[in-house]
Amino acid sequence: MNRPETTIDTDVKPSSSVSPEAGGEISTKGAGPCGDFISAEHEAEYRAFVEEHPDLEAVEFLIVDPNGIIRGKWAPGDSLKKAFQEGVNFPMSLHGLDVWGREVEETGLHIETGDKDGYCRATRxxxxxxxxxxxxxxxVLLQTFTPEGEPFMADSRQVLKHKVAEANAKGFFPVAAFELEFYLLDPEKQDPAGMPTPLGAGEGPDRLRMYGLDDLAENAALFDMIRDAADAQNLPIDTIIKEAAPGQFEVNLKHRADPLRAADDVILLRRIVMGCAREHGLTATFMAKPFIDYAGNGMHVHTSMLDADGQNIFAGETGRERLLSAVAGLIDTMPExxxxxxxxxxxxxxxTPGSYAPTHAVWAENNRSVALRIPVSTEENRRVEHRISGADANPYLVMAAIIQGMIEGIEAGAKPPPPVEGSAYDETADLGRELPDDMDDALQLALKSxxxxxxxxxxxxxxxxDLKRAEIIAFWSEITPLERTTYL
Structure with missing residues (x-):
C-alpha cells in the first residue's frame, strides 16, 4: 500500500529539511522578512479562509503549555494575518507555567532571562x-520560535515535530490515533463538596449503561454539535461511546499518518467538547480521576510504524518480531x-487495581487490563495500544515518548517479557515491574532518567x-478538608 498522505507544516522559510516525500513535517529555522507569509501553503490557507469568512470579528490564538493546557489571547479579526507572517508575540516563559498558570522560577524561563518574547506562528x-x-x-493553533527564528524547544509541539523528523530520518513513519474519555457533569446538581455530579448519577442505582445507546440518544443534540464542530475544524472523529460510569463517554479519533496532527486533534477535541458542553448548560471534564467511586478518564494511543513505501513494519512474521521489540522498548522505559x-x-x-487503568509495566494480546495491548486486527493494521495516559495529559509529550520508546526497542532488537494471561491485577501472578502510584515516586524515577x-x-x-516538582510541593503544602475534619 502507499504511505498515507502527511501534512508538511512549513512554519518559516526552510533552510534545512526532511524531504516531504519521506513524510513528517519539515524542520525549519530562520524567519522570513516582516510581512512575508511563512510559506506559500500558509498564504493559500490564510487567503482561502478570509475569502470564505470576510466578516471575521475576532481570533483566538492558542498555544499549548507543557501540561497540555491551552493558553493564548483574544484579538481582533484583522490580526489573524500576523500569525501567518512574522508571528504573534508571546513571552517564551508561557512554557514555564505550572498547572495553575504560575511562574516556576526554577525553569529559568522567567524574569532572570528578561522574560523575552518569542514569535508564535500558525500551524498548518x-x-x-x-x-x-x-x-x-x-x-488558530500556534507554536513558538525564538526571536532569532529557531524552534523553541521548551514548546511541546516543537519537541514532537523534532521527534517525528528524527524518526522519519531513520526510516520510521509513525501512524497514530487517540481515544479520549471524559465526563459530562450537571452544574445544577452538586455533591456536598460542591462538585457537579455526572449525568445520570444519584437516580436510584447508578446507571452505568456501558455501550448503551439511550445515553447517546438523550444527549444527541450535544453530540451532533460536537461532530459538526469537529467537521468545521477538520478533526477526524470516528466513534462516540458510552463508557463505564454515569455521564462518562469516549470519543475516538481516526488514525493519522502524521502524529503531530494526531496530537493537535487531541488538543482541539478537548476544546470542542468543553465548548459544546457549555453551550448545552453542562460541564465537561477530562480530569483523570474526578470521582473515587467511578472509572477514571484515560487517553489511549494506537500506534503503528510504516516504512518509506507505506508498508506497516509490524505486518507479517518478521513484522511481529519488530512489534514485540517495540513493546519491549515501551515496557523498559515505562516507569521512568x-x-x-x-x-x-x-x-x-x-x-487502581481492577479499574482498567494499568498498574504494572506489562503487555498482552486482546486484554484491556494491561498497559500495552495488541488489539485484534488484520496484519496490515497491527499496532500497539498504549493505555496508560490520563485524558488530561499533554499529547505531544505522550507521543514523543511513545515514538522514542518504540524506536529504541526496535533498534536494539529488544525482547519483551511473556504476555500476561488473564487479569493483570492478579496479585498471585508474576506481573513484573509495578508502576509508581505516587507522583513524587514517579518524579524521582524521571529525575534519574x-x-x-x-x-x-x-x-x-x-x-x-521543574514544573512537576513545584506542583508536588504545592500539594504537600495544602491541608485537606479531610485532615481538618479528622484531627481538629
Whole structure:
C-alpha cells in the first residue's frame, strides 16, 4: 500500500529539511522578512479562509503549555494575518507555567532571562471557525520560535515535530490515533463538596449503561454539535461511546499518518467538547480521576510504524518480531517516563487495581487490563495500544515518548517479557515491574532518567521536571478538608 498522505507544516522559510516525500513535517529555522507569509501553503490557507469568512470579528490564538493546557489571547479579526507572517508575540516563559498558570522560577524561563518574547506562528491546518463563539470568531493553533527564528524547544509541539523528523530520518513513519474519555457533569446538581455530579448519577442505582445507546440518544443534540464542530475544524472523529460510569463517554479519533496532527486533534477535541458542553448548560471534564467511586478518564494511543513505501513494519512474521521489540522498548522505559503519561497529582488516583487503568509495566494480546495491548486486527493494521495516559495529559509529550520508546526497542532488537494471561491485577501472578502510584515516586524515577532527555530534548526535560516538582510541593503544602475534619 502507499504511505498515507502527511501534512508538511512549513512554519518559516526552510533552510534545512526532511524531504516531504519521506513524510513528517519539515524542520525549519530562520524567519522570513516582516510581512512575508511563512510559506506559500500558509498564504493559500490564510487567503482561502478570509475569502470564505470576510466578516471575521475576532481570533483566538492558542498555544499549548507543557501540561497540555491551552493558553493564548483574544484579538481582533484583522490580526489573524500576523500569525501567518512574522508571528504573534508571546513571552517564551508561557512554557514555564505550572498547572495553575504560575511562574516556576526554577525553569529559568522567567524574569532572570528578561522574560523575552518569542514569535508564535500558525500551524498548518489548524485555522478554523469557533462554532460556539458569540461573535464570528476564528481560532488558530500556534507554536513558538525564538526571536532569532529557531524552534523553541521548551514548546511541546516543537519537541514532537523534532521527534517525528528524527524518526522519519531513520526510516520510521509513525501512524497514530487517540481515544479520549471524559465526563459530562450537571452544574445544577452538586455533591456536598460542591462538585457537579455526572449525568445520570444519584437516580436510584447508578446507571452505568456501558455501550448503551439511550445515553447517546438523550444527549444527541450535544453530540451532533460536537461532530459538526469537529467537521468545521477538520478533526477526524470516528466513534462516540458510552463508557463505564454515569455521564462518562469516549470519543475516538481516526488514525493519522502524521502524529503531530494526531496530537493537535487531541488538543482541539478537548476544546470542542468543553465548548459544546457549555453551550448545552453542562460541564465537561477530562480530569483523570474526578470521582473515587467511578472509572477514571484515560487517553489511549494506537500506534503503528510504516516504512518509506507505506508498508506497516509490524505486518507479517518478521513484522511481529519488530512489534514485540517495540513493546519491549515501551515496557523498559515505562516507569521512568510515567510522569509524562500521568502528569497530574490527581492522575495517580486512577492507577487502581481492577479499574482498567494499568498498574504494572506489562503487555498482552486482546486484554484491556494491561498497559500495552495488541488489539485484534488484520496484519496490515497491527499496532500497539498504549493505555496508560490520563485524558488530561499533554499529547505531544505522550507521543514523543511513545515514538522514542518504540524506536529504541526496535533498534536494539529488544525482547519483551511473556504476555500476561488473564487479569493483570492478579496479585498471585508474576506481573513484573509495578508502576509508581505516587507522583513524587514517579518524579524521582524521571529525575534519574536519561530516556526523558532523549524523548523531550534537554531543555523541555529540565523544564518539565521543574514544573512537576513545584506542583508536588504545592500539594504537600495544602491541608485537606479531610485532615481538618479528622484531627481538629
Amino acid at each position: 491546518g489548524s485555522l478554523a471557525i469557533v462554532p460556539w463563539a458569540r461573535r464570528k470568531t476564528a481560532q 517516563s510515567l510522569i509524562l503519561y500521568i502528569n497530574t497529582w490527581n492522575g495517580f488516583r486512577r492507577i 536519561r530516556f526523558i532527555d532523549r524523548a523531550l530534548g534537554p531543555l523541555l526535560a529540565k523544564v518539565y521536571r
